[in-house]
Structure formats: structure tokens, C-alpha cells
Amino acid sequence: MNSKLKKQKSKLPFVSINMAMTADGKIATANRAIHSFGSARDLEHLYELRAMADAVMCGARTIEISHSILGAGGEKFRKRRLKNGLAEHNLRVIVSGSGSISPQAAIFKKGFSPVIVLTTARILKLNLIKLSAVADEVKICGENEINFRKALHWLHAKWGVNRLLCEGGGELNDALFRASLVDKINLTICPKIFGGRQSPTIADGKGFAKLRLTAQFQLCSIHNFNGELFTVFSRRKTSNFA
Numbered sequence: 001m002n003s004k005l006k007k008q009k010s011k012l013p014f015v016s017i018n019m020a021m022t023a024d025g026k027i028a029t030a031n032r033a034i035h036s037f038g039s040a041r042d043l044e045h046l047y048e049l050r051a052m053a054d055a056v057m058c059g060a061r062t063i064e065i066s067h068s069i070l071g072a073g074g075e076k077f078r079k080r081r082l083k084n085g086l087a088e089h090n091l092r093v094i095v096s097g098s099g100s101i102s103p104q105a106a107i108f109k110k111g112f113s114p115v116i117v118l119t120t121a122r123i124l125k126l127n128l129i130k131l132s133a134v135a136d137e138v139k140i141c142g143e144n145e146i147n148f149r150k151a152l153h154w155l156h157a158k159w160g161v162n163r164l165l166c167e168g169g170g171e172l173n174d175a176l177f178r179a180s181l182v183d184k185i186n187l188t189i190c191p192k193i194f195g196g197r198q199s200p201t202i203a204d205g206k207g208f209a210k211l212r213l214t215a216q217f218q219l220c221s222i223h224n225f226n227g228e229l230f231t232v233f234s235r236r237k238t239s240n241f242a
Helices: 040-050 060-066 075-083 125-134 148-159 170-178
Strands: 014-022 055-059 091-095 115-119 137-140 163-166 184-190 217-225 228-235
Touching: 014 040, 014 170, 040 075, 040 184, 040 228, 055 060, 055 170, 060 091, 091 148, 115 125, 115 148, 125 137, 163 170
Parallel strands: 014 163, 014 184, 055 091, 055 163, 091 115, 115 137
Antiparallel strands: 184 228, 217 228
């Protein structure tokens, strides 16, 4: 890759999804007790991808369950970000349609980069006040559901986000797929089986009702590393995306 990432000409950020899933397509166990199951190489890959993004976005439930702070990683990856022409630390974006994420979550206690909360008009006034006190900005982006196209336009215009990395969970991914906003998928397939009809997948939520409307991607690369498959899919130019 070039020493500096190319800026996107579009008013929308280039959106990548990064997920690890089991061989049966699960991203956590049914009770969500197990949510991190990839190898050390998969974790390093996560930080490599963050080092190429202006912002990292994650759903509120995933943030709270994993206690993630969406950091850039150690000095190695912070230096890589600077080499790529980015800020030392990535912007952090939390998606919480109801605004119910706890203001005591670990991510709010680490002030190395701004934290943005995307929510809807459903948020209770008290929650809005509490989150506004700990987040750098709380943005209402819809009445009952988040309008992700408008939200991403806003992130680009207000915060200079040209490349956005989404790390789930499944309902957030699904919303981005349905909004025709995903450009690339980085998917690590791990040699494990979780099973369970209640176990979450990389795209839960409403999904697509008809085959002709589905999000279509093409395989760009696949690499086997100690039994894990690191795959990259890009959006098909002939797909139904707008």
C-alpha cells in the first residue's frame, strides 16, 4: 500500500466490515458468553485494518459485551497509522438506536480519541443527557431507525471520515448491507462449530426478503494461516447496490 491512503472523492466513506466467524457462520455462542475466538493472528489483522481507517464503528451491545475501547493498538500500529497519513488514533463510533448504552462503559473512560454516539429520536432525554456528558458528540440520525446513509454523510462532512471500519455486531452489519453501504468484507473463518439457532451471524436483523435484492459480493482473496481462512470480498459492480 502507498505510504499515504488515498482520500475518497465520494461524500460517503469507504466502508469495510471486519468479522471473524466459525465454520458454521456464527460470530458468538447462543448466550454470547464466547465472542472472541480467533487466533492471535486474527487479532493482529484487526489492528492492521484499524490502522487503515479514519474511524472504527461498533454496535452498543457488542461494545458492552466485549468491553472494547476500539483503540488503535500498540505503538506499532499507531506508527503505521501516521505512516498512512492518518491521525495517531482512530475516531470511535458507537451505534445505539435506543441510546441505552451505559455511560459507565469502558470506552468512555479512555480519552485518547473522540467517541461519537449515533442514535435515534427514541433515546430518552435522561440517556441523552448522560451520554452527552461522556461522549464527544451524540448525533440523532433518524426517528425510529438510524438512517445510516445520512449518518455516514455526516461523519464524512463533520469528522473527515473517508474510510470507516465496522466491527459488528450482526444487526449493525445487516443495516449497512440493506442500506447498500458496504464496499468490502474482511472475513476470518475459524475452524470451530458453535451451532444453535439463536447464535448470532455476521448479518442478523431484518435481512433481505427477495433473492434479487440481496447484497452481492465477489471473492478477492483467500489465505490459509494455521487453519484459519482470511478472506476478502468486494462489492460486485453489477449488484443491486445504489
